[in-house]
Amino acid sequence: AILSGHYGLPIIVGILAALGLGLAVGFINGVLVIRTKVPSFVVTLATLFALAGLTLGLSVILSGSTSVALKSGPTAKLLFGDYLGGKFEVTLFWWIAAILIVGFILNFSRFGNWILAMGGDAVSARNAGIPTDRVTIALFMSSGLCASFVGMSQAILYNSAQVAAGQSFIFNSIIAVVIGGVLLTGGYGSVVGIVLGTLTFAIVNQGIFYTGFDANWASLIIGVLLLAAVLMNNTFRTMALTYAPRAKSRAR
Known part of the structure; x- marks a missing residue:
């Protein structure tokens, strides 16, 4: 400019x-x-x-x-x-x-x-x-x-x-990718997940102002959403790493 x-x-x-x-x-x-x-x-x-x-x-x-x-x-x-x-x-x-x-x-x-x-x-x-x-x-x-x-x-x-x-968008990218399943420790994530995470964050962020909720609670809702996404990501990762297919039962 x-x-x-x-x-x-x-x-x-x-x-x-x-x-x-x-x-x-x-x-x-x-x-x-x-x-x-x-x-x-x-x-x-x-x-x-x-x-x-x-x-x-x-x-x-x-x-x-x-x-x-x-x-x-x-x-x-x-x-x-x-x-x-x-x-x-x-x-x-x-x-x-x-x-x-x-x-x-x-x-x-x-x-x-x-x-x-x-x-x-x-x-x-x-x-x-x-x-x-x-x-x-x-x-x-x-x-x-x-x-x-x-x-x-x-x-x-x-x-x-x-x-x-x-300046208000500084941490939005971090929130979007975490919601999309990307681990901040690295090694896990996908473009599709980031797209879904971005859309989810945008819908929640904008949707709050079109509901009956007090706009002052917007940051709290987004923070809870971020924390839930992190906990779910860790849970799913642990499940994926510990998953072992069941051996097929042998016919007697």
Whole structure:
């Protein structure tokens, strides 16, 4: 928004800069996790606050405000920030495309096998010849790219960018994947489960405000839902690991 909205550069420059920044942040996170051996959640949480402060300071220095207007062209608006049929954001279809691409990678490619192997046991994966460092950096860069894509699309959709925009969604992704059956310890999960978890979280989160419940209880309901999902995931995992098929009885 600063490049294309404040300085008037072509919208494609702003888009490429935003996506490039997401890749750069992901690269930094990946390198920090590999070099420091600190849990990735701690590293990304630290860079989250650092980037929030940096974005706030630089926005004021460069544009004089924490909110920057953005006028995108019709093509960019159609591709990233428009409503199809007046009801559905075009980013919904980008989400579906991401589901198909990531699902194919995880289930039908060697890289997907590497990801699952690393989630199960990174040391064993490294001993098996998997380039764990490169895969880790690639995953962090992919995550940063997706995050910057969403932010870029939101800026084009609302014709402006704000420093504080999206802060309420910090933990939504974690909640969605946990509800979808992904273990935070790694090694277990599926794209289909994440899709169902995302839809469940969205339906519950939005549905609360259309019921007779007091909206002040929304966080409590979501917290209970998250806790129940974690307990169910652990229970199902234990059942799956301890399951043994019964031997067929022999005919006398």
